[in-house]
Amino acid sequence: MASASMSATAPVKPQIVIVEDDDDFRELLVELAVRLNFTVRAAASGEELFWLLRMHAPDALVLDLRLPDTDAIEIVGKLGDYSLKPYVVLMSGEDEAILDATEELARSSGLEVVGTLAKPFSGREMQRLLNAIKTQIPDRGSYQDQSLITQLKLGIPNDELVLHYQPKLNFSDHSIEGVEALVRWNHPTHGLLGPLAEYSEVIIPLTWSVLKNAIRQHVAWKRDGIVLPVSINVSASFLDAAETADVILKLLRTQRCAPSDLTLELTEAEVAGNPTAALDILARLRLHGIRVAMDDYGIGFSDLAQLHRYPFTDIKIDRSLVNSLETDPRARQTVDKVIDVARGLGVKITAEGVETADQWRLLHEIGCDMAQGFLISRPLPDRQLRAWLANGIRCLALPR
Structure with a gap:
């Protein structure tokens, strides 16, 4: 439509x-x-x-x-x-x-x-x-004549982006610890498209739109008595943009959102691209209470020294490691090692892509704090998430 x-x-x-x-x-x-x-x-x-x-x-x-x-x-x-x-x-x-x-x-x-x-x-x-x-400026014809990247540039200010939220559950008591905001594009002719990470040309305005709308949604939930900290994915180019930290903090103040209710997730590779700039802005955000997560741990060089060097509060183990835990001893060794280091630093650990009860049991056994994946819930829009919160957790057949 x-x-x-x-x-x-x-x-x-x-x-x-x-x-x-x-x-x-x-x-x-x-x-x-x-x-x-x-x-x-x-x-x-x-x-x-x-x-x-x-x-x-x-x-x-x-x-x-x-x-x-x-x-x-x-x-x-x-x-x-x-x-x-x-x-x-x-x-x-x-x-x-x-x-x-x-x-x-x-x-x-x-x-x-x-x-x-x-x-x-x-x-x-x-x-x-x-x-x-x-x-x-070249004649661009009609909207439908544009490349997808140009259409996305036009779609961001026209509120065509929508957010779906995937819950994160605590292994110990099955309580919900928060949600990750995942962006989808409600394209006028192609319907719902996503994920959008490959559209690097518009990643900065796209991320600002996601951040603004995720914070607004968090505040709306809180007004209705639903306490759900929210996390969003950010890139190095977004962090490098002028005055990013100041604008994020002002947005939180304007929306009356506690900094501790926001987590910014970025990958090891993003941090490594410009380590000095990353350390500067991440330290500033942490000083003001915003949480920072290393996302997709286990892809690439997987340098544990990053946990000592940067002020991460959380680490998310990539689904590729989670999927290999039961069959690959090296994956188990990697996860054991990162959990050991994280424990010493007071860093919380979330396992991504948890899809089976056996994966849940094993991750709980080796000491993960939280799980996220289809075993718990797919990413849901606001209305469906509210229904899931009312009924879904009680209906989940999760191992104890």
Whole structure:
């Protein structure tokens, strides 16, 4: 079924962000861009702009050099952190020499500066530059004509992503310890698609969307008396993005979500890609109470030294090890070793991909804390998860 916000056959409009702190002037610019058939988003500050950049990938940016909390020079420098190369129009009421210097900086950063405007300027001058932008953006046809990656870029801001939640159960008393949020794409024509990890080009806005919606869902559950800590998967590129830790903490404060109710999961390989940056941001997040899990342990080099080096609170044993436990002595030795090290560090251990009662018994016997897998439940959307919580745990035939 087609999205209510976007028909599969509707022409795809170019996306533009207008950044201007003067309310009246910003409104005029927005009206002009809408008339020229842009999809328009507006920001009055650098903070608002950076939030928009995390959630969207605009084709063009109209930017005032001076904003209440930052300036265009800082913004130009940070665009690279978001892997964005929009067409840019710079405008300013300052000395034109400053405008020229900022234009040169933007071009040297690889941005395509379509033009600059010294205030005051006429609507006709801005219209000329916006039309120039449109001529440089290829005609994209309709939504259904796009590659899946382009459709996903368009689908993220149109709320086409949905979250399913897979429970994690405690081995000792079968209590639910939390859920992992797994993203699916409700495609307008292909239906539910997932997982989406391979769409690396949009991983940053995709992760921000998942984070925001998972926290909102956690808060909604809590209002209804359901206490479910939530975990989400993150990538190294997401952690490297500008001000990630600060924005996550602000999001938690705004939504009134306790930091300890959020776990960020990342793989060994993601950590190893940029160890210094990873250590810096993970330490900051842990200092504020956010939990951090090493995901998919057992894939790749499986370096136990990572548990000593980084402030992990949890480790998740990959399903490939879980599936091999009963037949491969090396898998058992690996799991025994990681449990021994984790115990000494106070790190909780979750076994992923638990599908049989025999796997449950063995993992319980060797000392795992939690289990996650189809033996317990498939990933469920909110409504089905609520029903499972009301009835499912009592109906599970789990070994004691």
